[in-house]
Amino acid sequence: MTIKVVIADDQRMVRAGLRMVIETEPDMTVVGEASDGVEAVALARRLRPEVVLMDIAMPRQDGLAATRVLLSAPGAPRIIVLTTFDTDENLYNALRAGASGFLLKVSSPEHLITAIRVVAGGEALLDPAITTRVISAFAGSPGPQPPPELAELTPRETDVLRLMARGLSNGEIAAALTVGEATVKTHVARVLMKLGLRDRVQAVVYAYESGMVRAGSA
Numbered sequence: 001m002t003i004k005v006v007i008a009d010d011q012r013m014v015r016a017g018l019r020m021v022i023e024t025e026p027d028m029t030v031v032g033e034a035s036d037g038v039e040a041v042a043l044a045r046r047l048r049p050e051v052v053l054m055d056i057a058m059p060r061q062d063g064l065a066a067t068r069v070l071l072s073a074p075g076a077p078r079i080i081v082l083t084t085f086d087t088d089e090n091l092y093n094a095l096r097a098g099a100s101g102f103l104l105k106v107s108s109p110e111h112l113i114t115a116i117r118v119v120a121g122g123e124a125l126l127d128p129a130i131t132t133r134v135i136s137a138f139a140g141s142p143g144p145q146p147p148p149e150l151a152e153l154t155p156r157e158t159d160v161l162r163l164m165a166r167g168l169s170n171g172e173i174a175a176a177l178t179v180g181e182a183t184v185k186t187h188v189a190r191v192l193m194k195l196g197l198r199d200r201v202q203a204v205v206y207a208y209e210s211g212m213v214r215a216g217s218a
Helices: 012-022 037-047 063-071 088-097 109-120 128-138 148-152 155-165 170-177 181-195 200-209
Strands: 003-008 028-034 051-055 078-083 101-104
Touching (some): 003 109, 012 028, 012 109, 028 037, 037 063, 051 063, 078 088, 088 101, 088 200, 148 181, 155 170
Parallel strands (some): 003 028, 003 051, 078 101
């Protein structure tokens, strides 16, 4: 399968460099380029790529807003947010918008290619420890009542979500709960399905913002 990629960045030279790196790979192709968020949304909806590389700072509509628009519709692509600014706030805003990955523009070509493959395969790109640190630092106070969909989780699925929110891998969760790793994968899949989430990064955001996990509790 060929991974179709759309590049959204307001700098032509950046787009050209990214295209050059991506198209050296036999299993990837750049199907479109956009210079702002509005154009990125239109291209992604028309060309149906697996992955969008989305710059944060763009005219007309920034990358975070474009990410939210794209991910509000069914069949949305996976999105890797690109930035020149390595800040916790940018990372949190990208995760909150629904991105599955976060990449600095100074990252190596090898890191870029790996990131595209990981995200296209349905996984998240971020280190769990970094993810939980950032979300716990920026997540707002939860509402007075937990979201009703939490009641749909079984007690074991609730345990798995809490451990995911602490940054544990599937293997670590399996050891903590004394079950097999395959069982944990099944629980993770059910948690994502029941809560309508795309990946475990979104599950961690959800756990903090719903009040299930509080900052400092990990």
